[in-house]
Amino acid sequence: MADWTVAAYLLLFAGVAFALVFGSLLLGRLLRPHQPSAAKLEPYECGEPAVGTTDIQFDLRFYVVALVFIIFEVELAFFFPWADVFGKLAQGHAVPVPVAVRHAAESRADHSPLPKPLPGANDALPAGSANQAEVAQSNQENEGISRLFALAALADIAVFFGVLLVGFAYVWSKGDLEWVKAMPRPVDAGPPTPAGAVAAVASATGRR
DSSP states (O other): OOHHHHHHHHHHHHHHHHHHHHHHHHHHHHHSOOOOOTTTTSOOBTTBOOOSOSOOOOOHHHHHHHHHHHHHHHHHHHHHHHHHHHHHHHTTTTSOOOHHHHHHHHHHHHHSOOOOOOTTHHHHSOTTHHHHHHHHHHHHHHHHHHHHHHHHHHHHHHHHHHHHHHHHHHHHHTTTTOSSOOOOOOOOOOSOOHHHHHHHHHHHHHHO
């Protein structure tokens, strides 16, 4: 692909993005009714009324949910490059030998010193059989290396994801993901009942 083609595609995508964003804003400004009021001119904060100052203590539940979201969002960022590498390694056995590897094998075969052929050897071996054998051997070696790296990548991501699941299970078992967390009610003995008071006096009298 030529350089000017890449530049043309970039300009096309930039122009379409610019037209969609600013075109939507302009269209909304032209079509929507303009009826300002005191309530509409107030700052919008997720539907919550803006009452009081900003020097307040936020509920800790917001921080817990935000941290869990950030952890799993970062996990997705790590999954994308791993998935790309693992997919290429897992399909390595089905991918033919790259052109560069094939050319390198052919060039090594052409420049390597070969022993003098025996009489009648050229008639028994077809042309290019040495190159084909070397390419086939290189292909088998690539398959084995791809399988080893694929298993290593799978174990790596299993350990990474397992650590996150252990932390998630711990937070879940503690009940920190529940928005309305049930707190244990303190045991209150309360005032003694008349029957309980009589029994206590009787037991005390009997001991005397």
